[in-house]
Amino acid sequence: MxxxxxxxxxxxxxxxxxxxxxxxxxxxxxxxxxxxxxxxxxxxxxxxxxxxxxxxxxxxxxxxxxxxxxxxxxxxxxxxxxxxxxxxxxxxxxxxxxxxxxxxxxxxxxxxxxxxxxxxxxxxxxxxxxxxxGPKKSCFCSCTVEEHKSLRAALNVGFTAAAVRSYHSTFEKAASRLTEELHNSSSTTIDICPLLSFATLSTIGEAVLGQSPEELGEELIRNNLEIVAVAASHSRQQILAEAILSCLPAWLFRAAAHLPTPTLRTARDAKRLAYELGNRIVQEKLVAARDGLDTDGDVFGVLCMDGSGTTKNGLPGDVVAAQTALFLIAGQETTATTLVLGLRELSRLPEFQANLRSEIMAKTGNIAYDSMPLLNSFIKESLRMFxxxxxxxxxxxxxxxxxxxxxxxxxxxxxxxxxxxxxxxxxxxxxxxxxxxxxxxxxxxxxxxxxxxxxxxxxxxxxxxxxxxxxxxxxxxxxxxxxxxxx
Structure with a gap:
């Protein structure tokens, strides 16, 4: 971006x-x-x-x-x-x-x-x-080899197969809300892109942070959308500027990051808002865990389940909070864009589309996604192609x-x-x-x-x-x- x-x-x-x-x-x-x-x-x-x-x-x-x-x-x-x-x-x-x-x-x-x-x-x-x-030491995607290894091992407890299965109810609720919104639309032509983008953000907010879109706050959501818009926009001038700026030593680049430009201000605000939100959530979940309350059901809750002053695998709360921006920004548009491109291709395969719809409609109650071969093949092919x-x-x-x-x-x-x-x-x-x-x-x-x-x-x-x-x-x-x- x-x-x-x-x-x-x-x-x-x-x-x-x-x-x-x-x-x-x-x-x-x-x-x-x-x-x-x-x-x-x-x-x-x-x-x-x-x-x-x-x-x-x-x-x-x-x-x-x-x-x-x-x-x-x-x-x-x-x-x-x-x-x-x-x-x-x-x-x-x-x-x-x-x-x-x-x-x-x-x-x-x-x-x-x-x-x-x-x-x-x-x-x-x-x-x-x-x-x-944020700083390399606490940033999962740019820390040193040893720091990355340690941080990844600590965070992985929230992303194991068993942990992700515990979030399925959240995924299904988000899918139901999106389905209802599509059914209630009076238009014969629907722009699925913003709907999927918001649905993805909502799912991440609830399954990772345990926060509804309303709890995330309008300012944070608006900043996220602006960051995504900047990431999606490119021009010859922008590419040239990036190439020249890539010459700068790290310290000078980071000094330039404090310039009072609209885009840089948006980036700083996004980082600040995400950290403040993440820090508040971590502290609330640590307190709840110490009081013996169940914090399971979302990634941050799983990390905080032991109720100590640190998270489950010994990470300081501020390090977990520092990952909030990464989860929100990196996870939101990536999933939504792949789904949009996959759905475009699905629209060109009416027979497969009909069979996939039948497979989905036949499933009720507690859905085991591994038992849905057509859905899995569609997801894999979307990821392969796009x-x-x-x-x-x-x-x-x-x-x-x-x-x-x-x-x-x-x-x-x-x-x-x-x-x-x-x-x-x-x-x-x-x-x-x-x-x-x-x-x-x-x-x-x-x-x-x-x-x-x-x-x-x-x-x-x-x-x-x-x-x-x-x-x-x-x-x-x-x-x-x-x-x-x-x-």
Whole structure:
């Protein structure tokens, strides 16, 4: 998500210019020939933007990367905005070797990357996480490896299979409210997007925090919607500003986060409101637990069940409260968007739609979702076709070698079965492209076909990747989505 809109460009570019020249000179001095320079890829359409516009502003989902994959295979090379994203690495102590990014959809390489400690999230992502969620030490998505491991283990108690089953009544109530709203609509044409977005926010509020939409408060809901709107908006100017701002050292970026621009003010307000709400809820639940009251029924309640001054797995209450913004912002629009795209495809499959409706209508009382194969196949196919995060960037912490499941041919004619990466190399996990690989999903990989999940294993590879159905929609490895069962 971007915190910088075109309206903020004068502020953003002025700050970026202050540090751009010395950083760029360092880049020129320390730059070395890249180890991936002989890996084929499409020609860059622009020195300024590289392939960035094609990745971020396609006319349809995956328009360019799916075509590139057909032409160049599951591993190929792209250009970033005039190398600035490589210069970004200087601010984190990583000396870049080139301005290329390696696009990877090869299953063996992906398995290595998502499970290896040799890769980290980009500094830009960590800065944005700080802007929205708070300091690294308490932010689940940007803390250090050891902090992340400890925090994940402590929070996981609220997202186990048993815990998520205990939230089913909340999910069903939210579904009933949405169904009733649709039935009561007098219009023959319904915009499902805002309805699903609000339903998702309501579900997260109740199942994670134990709070109804009214208890969340109008101000917090409004700020969340504004954050989501900013995240969904992109322009050439905004992309350029982000590329330049990615040069900034972390301390300067965080200083810039206090500029009095409307978007930054919205981000600060969202973080403050979420923390205040989360802190109040945690304190109330800890008091209730100490009084012997049942706090089960939502994630925060499960975490606070032991009634001590800390949460169930020993986390300080303020650390749990600090995750509130992450749960609300990250969980809301991701689920809603995937559902919207899946429903669009479902409308084109009248026979499957009728069978799915019959399966759902036949279920009454305490529903066991595992006993609904058509519903599960629809969910899996929606996640496969439309991962909300089509690309996820990582950076090599140190020199490393990634294996390949299939050999690739370099521009020199040499065939290789592994790729040597230098410290600082940007690697893009091509999630959407991997989930359209014909070698793993069949010749109809680009078709929305829920029936593939009813015919045995839909995935034709030996690699175990994401936590759900061999999909990377929830990423994989130690950084896989904590709430994948919840979603």
């Amino acid at each position: 971007s915190a910088f809109t075109p309206h903020n460009l004068p502020y953003s570019l002025a700050i970026a210019a202050a540090s751009l020249v010395p950083v760029f000179l360092m880049y020129v001095v320390f730059r070395r020939p890249g180890t991936i320079r002989n890996i084929p890829g499409p020609p860059s359409p622009s020195w300024i933007f590289g392939h960035t516009l094609q990745l971020i502003l396609p006319t349809r989902y995956g328009e360019h990367e799916f075509g590139w994959q057909q032409s160049y295979g599951a591993v190929y090379r792209l250009k970033d905005c005039f190398g600035v994203r490589s210069v970004e690495l200087l601010s984190s102590g990583l000396i870049p070797s080139q301005q290329d990014r390696l696009m990877v959809a090869d299953p063996a390489a992906l398995h290595y990357i998502v499970n290896s400690p040799h890769f980290k999230f980009s500094p830009m992502l960590e800065n944005l996480a700080y802007l929205l969620y 991962p909300i995060l089509p690309i996820d960037d990582r950076i090599a912490r140190e020199d490393t070698i990634i294996p390949l499941s299939e050999k690739i041919t370099l521009s020199t004619g040499e065939e290789i079965s592994q790729i040597v990466l230098e410290k600082g190399q940007i690697v893009s996990i091509a999630i959407a492209a991997f989930q359209r690989l014909e070698s793993r999903w069949g010749k109809d990989a680009h078709e929305f076909n829920p029936n593939r999940w009813l015919q045995g294993s839909a995935y034709k590879g030996a690699e175990a990747l994401g936590p759900y159905a061999n999909l990377l929609s929830f990423l994989g490895g130690p950084h896989s989505c904590l709430g994948w069962r919840f979603a």
